[in-house]
Amino acid sequence: AQRVTQPEKLLSVFKGAPVELKCNYSYSGSPELFWYVQYSRQRLQLLLRHISRESIKGFTADLNKGETSFHLKKPFAQEEDSAMYYCALRGSGGSNYKLTFGKGTLLTVNP
């Protein structure tokens, strides 16, 4: 079975502070990990995926297979980063299509 855990429901930081949104997963094979973001009144959209190894809007995430984690980080948070963030996993092999999501973390960046 595949499972994604986001331990923080809410995270509040001040503008300019570093931010880290935690994501841990459980999966027996080699998963593909994603971060999706949902801004207020907007649809869910892809922020980044681990295989791309890119930085989007200043965010990065590294897949740590030893710790089964895929934490999302940004060195200097901006007010426009305030949103709901979901970590998601896609399995390999026969189940390599559906996404399994965590419960999400609501990030608030205060001025």
Place this chain on the structure above:
Amino acid sequence: DTGVSQDPRHKITKRGQNVTFRCDPISEHNRLYWYRQTLGQGPEFLTYFQNEAQLEKSRLLSDRFSAERPKGSFSTLEIQRTEQGDSAMYLCASSKLIGGGETQYFGPGTRLLVL
């Protein structure tokens, strides 16, 4: 192309009524997904189509739920004899497999309230 669209955006119905939702994927996307999201939860997978073939249904999808994608383009999700527990946001996503990778693009969702 304006992305994945869903209709209606909101639906209020009485318990026991049938409802049908429509999803129009991004053109040329051969994969289509339905997810359900309840308050405080992330989206949960319901079912998946590749072209017109429904390849998997989650255990969440009771026999009151049926989904179709008749011509491999738009899809419908019908809930018969709705129950209050069916109240949720129903999300549709589409994707196309490119070079072994894919990105699922989500629609705005249909929010269902069963009274």
